[in-house]
Amino acid sequence: MPDYEYLPLGSNEIRRLILFLGSVEDPLEVRVVHDIFEPPHTVPQYEALWYVWGSQETPEILTVFGDTVFDGSLDRSSLREAGSIPLGQNLATALRHLRRKSEGRVIWCDAVCINQRDASERSVQVQRMKDVYRVSERVVAWLSQGSEETQRAVKVLCQEMWTTAFDYNANKWLNDKESLIKRSEYFESLDQQDWRAIHYFLSLPWFKRLWVRQEIVLANDSAIFMIGAAVVDLATFINAIDSIYWYAWKKQLLIEDDAQIDLADKITNVWSLLHSRQNLASPIDYMLGWTQTCECSDPRDRIYGILGICEKLDICPDYTKSAQDVYLDVVRIHVDRYKTANFLG
Structure with a gap:
């Protein structure tokens, strides 16, 4: 299949990716459309994707259907193939997990929505990325494909920790002091395998990515994090990192001595990242x-x-x-x- 030929964008346009429905195993099929983008007055609907480009070796093929004029349809049955775009494996995996089985999904991601072969277009569109993230319906952070370690870390940090805010025996929510004590007891109950999983999770390349610093500041509060099929909202994720940050610096971490400093650094890095949302206009x-x-x-x-x-x-x-x-x-x-x-x- 020939490479997809991008049509030039107008001075007030962006592209959106219409991700056609399918299961995780199906080939990736999309439509790439042009839209007027003049925030705050004219803004199309889309979710903006955070992700790490990663290796571009052994790319996966994204098949593009139809023309660039969006008629509102999320169905590809009457559209012709327009070409293909090579994707890095990490982005391809993210799109597979974002894809819905029953309806299409509208996404903005830089690797597809910006013509990477056109330096002039990249220059213009990168300048717009601040607004693209700021006015999106929601920002979706793709951290990684799920693994045994990440699944364990998400369970420990984001799915079980909320129980530290509730007293099941008394059937009531705990106050801040009570919750703090219970949270400390919760972390002390974790074993070395739990801490290794947390260390692995906080070492994911996503947390080291430079562009994430800008995107986390610009994202609205509806942002979500995806780790494979697991989905965590921004508030839950911040609460989890706040809790482990407090514990890391107040208590002894239950992990081998030679890894304590590195884990503490990882926790501090992610905590600093999530609390950078007020860092606009810094020198x-x-x-x-x-x-x-x-x-x-x-x-x-x-x-x-x-x-x-x-x-x-x-x-x-x-x-x-x-x-x-x-x-x-x-x-x-x-x-x-x-x-x-x-x-x-």
């Missing part, structure tokens, strides 16, 4: 320091991946520039504004 030097250990596939994204949440800079994404030129632009602007380059030290 560029602070943001560069905050994200220095984060990972991104394109070195230019060290800058472009934080533009939506740092102080306003006279910089627009431009993927025709080299990484060196992008960094030099930041230095020039910072020196001109603050008369110092000490953030380079």
Whole structure:
């Protein structure tokens, strides 16, 4: 099948991905449509996907049907094949789990909705990503395909911990002090296998991804996290990490000594990430320091991946520039504004 040929976007347009219904095992089939995007007045409905690109080796084929004019139908039966797009395995797995069996689903994800072969389009659309996440119906974070370790961690952190807020014998909700005591007792009851699972879970590549820093700040409170088939809402996830963060620094972790510091660092990293939602308009030097250990596939994204949440800079994404030129632009602007380059030290 030939590669899908992207049609140019209008100056006020984005693309959406119509994910046709199917089971996890079925081939991935979608429609890619153009929509007017002028927030807050004209905003199409979609869910925005967070995910890690991961390895692009052994890609999976995404089959695109139909043209770019959306008629409201989520059915592909009368549409012709328009081409194919290669997907990394992680994104393909995410779409398979997002796909519904009874109806289509409308998604925005950068790998498909932005023509990655067109540097000029990437520059324009990356600049819009702040609004794309901010005004989406919901942000869906795809952390990983489920495994024995992640399933155990989700059960420990997000499915069983809520019981620490309720007294079944008295049939009442506990106050903050009572809940804190019960939560501490809960963590002390975990065994080393539980702690290893938590360590594995908090080490997932998603938590290290640079773009996540911007996306977590911009997402609304309806965001959800998916780990395989498991779904956890944002409030539950934050509560779980808050609880383990408190315990990690107040109590002795039940895990081998040589892993305690690393686990504590992982907990702190995720806690800091989830509590960064007020970090809008932070100074560029602070943001560069905050994200220095984060990972991104394109070195230019060290800058472009934080533009939506740092102080306003006279910089627009431009993927025709080299990484060196992008960094030099930041230095020039910072020196001109603050008369110092000490953030380079």
